[in-house]
Amino acid sequence: MTLAELPPLEQWMLLVAAFVLFTSFVLLAQARLVSAIHAFAWQGALIATLTLIVAQAEQSSHLWFSALLTLALKALLIPWMLHRLVRRLQIARDSEALRWPTLAIMAAVALVIFSYWLVLPMVAQELTFTRNIVAISLAVVLIGLLMMVVRQQAVAQVLGFMSIENGLFLAAVSTTGGMPLFVELGVAFDVLVAMVLFGVFFFQIRESIDSLDVDRLNRLTETQPEGQTETRTGETP
């Protein structure tokens, strides 16, 4: 079955899913924090759109509600909270260059191929065509993980974590027509609470190591940072 033979709504579903994957790449490579938060908001809005299309296609009323919930939470509330946090931490203009941006992107492409390979047997079983979106959502999850590995900035890592949740939600919506409403509400609430906790953590990390670069948590001895600053000042002239 090729793309042209699908019902129109499912075609648009695939298009939106492809865009979700693209926003994942943008999140991974975006150096500026504020732009990364915007990319995350776009990802949430795209997933809400996809949920809306699935709701329209399957005529299930509770998906309308969950699309609304996704839009409110992931496209508006969480990005707004992150925005406010970043402004209060005064790192809104920070940009953190990846050490090997091309390598990270290529690793992400490899992850996409890997997740497609994983999903192939599932698709070969009997499943209908839209279940290929599972490959996309798996890739979004893996790229979120990759982002938590390659980024050092705590806020960027939280974005990676949130996009993992986006990927799981995408899988649930596209394969099973959405989770039961209670589960969905629970997950949404969890994400929200996690966001609040992360906010508290940011301030704690910042207070104890005076930076949000998580790599610096690896060296927690008292004397080392001072010794380093001494050698650095010694080298500069």
Added chain:
Amino acid sequence: MTPLTWAMAVAQALLYAAAAPLLIGWVRKVKARLQNRRGPALVQPYRDLYKLFAKEVRVAHTASPLYRLAPYLIFAAIWLAAASVPLVALGLPTTTIADMIVLVGLLGLARVFLALAGMDVGTAFGGMGASREMLVAALAEPALLMVIFTLAMTAHSTSLSGVIDYQLAADFVPRPSFVFALGGLILLSLAETGRIPVDNPTTHLELTMVHEAMVLEYSGRHLALLEWAAQVKLLLYGALIANLFLPWGIAEGLAPAALVLGLAAILVKLAVLGVALAVAETVLAKMRLFRVPAFLNLALLLGLLGLLSHVILEVGA
């Protein structure tokens, strides 16, 4: 392959050469209006070319024969490449015997000679421009091939006519791979035709110029040919974007009514693209040269995503 179709093919190639300065004039006019200037007349590029053709040619005494030969080769290669891109009508012999890979090859040939000519005289600017051009080219060419493979996989043909035929025959389907390929091709055209944000076509500031640095030593009809070739290249990429992704309106036969409609369609499409280019050049700033690889990596990524989304989402299990 009747004589009539060949005559049409030659006419289309001539149209490319004749219309190219008009497109650049249009872009400059729109850009000037956006910057609250009146701007030169639409036909100013023709006047410039006429002036340059009439002028005397000065050649540096260190120049080799290659330096004199290069403008003709570059113009011929780009013009041939342009002839293989359908502009007004489909199914012309030139567009069916040369496919997209030939197109990339001809553009590559022109670029190699441009870089060689830039280095030939031995000035610092020429060599610098050539090295920058090759940096851009080395990254842009694989991305361009990725975009082409994305289209070829969907249409099962590497011929431009084949892809456009396929697009016209099928009903409208929102293909993720085509959206990514379009994005990639737009970024690549900006890089390959030397527009902002990759290169500034109007500058002679030594630190930023790429294309201008290579042609700095040329004068007279040589310079006219090189400028004309650059204009044809811009039109080529414009026609490529317009006709590959929005082919509606192009003439499928050689009936006069269809040809007129095709001409009107491509004029409207190119005018819109010209406005978009002018707006983009007005709101964007030129990138630092060291940011250009990241820009072209984005184009490569879009090409790759096009391929992957074709394989994952569009081919049935």
